[in-house]
Amino acid sequence: MTVLRLGFEPLKCVACGLCETVCSLNRDSTLTPMSSSIILHVEDKADYFGLVLKTQDEGLVVARPEGQGGEQGAGSSGPGAKPILLREPCDLCGGDPRCVKVCPTGCITVVV
Numbered sequence: 001m002t003v004l005r006l007g008f009e010p011l012k013c014v015a016c017g018l019c020e021t022v023c024s025l026n027r028d029s030t031l032t033p034m035s036s037s038i039i040l041h042v043e044d045k046a047d048y049f050g051l052v053l054k055t056q057d058e059g060l061v062v063a064r065p066e067g068q069g070g071e072q073g074a075g076s077s078g079p080g081a082k083p084i085l086l087r088e089p090c091d092l093c094g095g096d097p098r099c100v101k102v103c104p105t106g107c108i109t110v111v112v
Ligand code: SF4
Pocket: 019, 022, 023, 024, 026, 036, 037, 038, 053, 089, 090, 091, 092, 093, 096, 097, 098, 099, 100
């Protein structure tokens, strides 16, 4: 069986937030970033943002402009958002990742 996972090129991200918004459609049939498996992480520094993905097998994967790696506890979608450790991990939308389709810059890709 082919194993898919998501890959990121953080420097392509324009912080539109579409990926985390569309993620909720996978489980909840609603458009909200509050419980998505992927989080757009924005810091106060100008033009600094990255992505945090909760995976089933690799824990949290953090993709920031400096590169990609694993890290605990990062990411927030603002007040009222569910902490990422309480969220469902990414299930790749059952094999057809919506975030990959919706990302306008090709920042998120499927890696086989
Ligand atoms: S592949 Fe699906 S479940 Fe995983 S982060 Fe993207 S939209 Fe969410």
